[in-house]
Amino acid sequence: MTASQASRNFSALLDSVERGETIVITRSGGRVAQIAPVPAANGRALKGVLERWHGALDEQLEANIASAREAASAELDSDPWRDSDPWRE
Numbered sequence: 701m702t703a704s705q706a707s708r709n710f711s712a713l714l715d716s717v718e719r720g721e722t723i724v725i726t727r728s729g730g731r732v733a734q735i736a737p738v739p740a741a742n743g744r745a746l747k748g749v750l751e752r753w754h755g756a757l758d759e760q761l762e763a764n765i766a767s768a769r770e771a772a773s774a775e776l777d778s779d780p781w782r783d784s785d786p787w788r789e
Contacts, residue, residue, distance in 0.1 A: 703727045706735075 725733040750769045
């Protein structure tokens with residue numbers, strides 16, 4: 701997609717990216733940018749790592765990990781900008 705097309709159709713471009721598509725932007729025939737979906741948040745992945753380490757660390761670090769595990773949840777994987785956007789339907 702050319703830079704001019706991206707500019708004129710930015711909302712549709714974002715819709716495509718939101719659906720998982722990666723868009724390459726060109727200018728004068730050369731690639732200048734790539735717009736891609738953001739990676740999913742990693743709250744679940746972090747929780748998994750902390751659970752695997754359980755029992756293999758010193759007491760203080762293990763206490764810190766236990767506290768972090770309690771705080772980690774799927775709710776942390778939400779997008780606060782998207783979830784609080786008053787302009788979204």
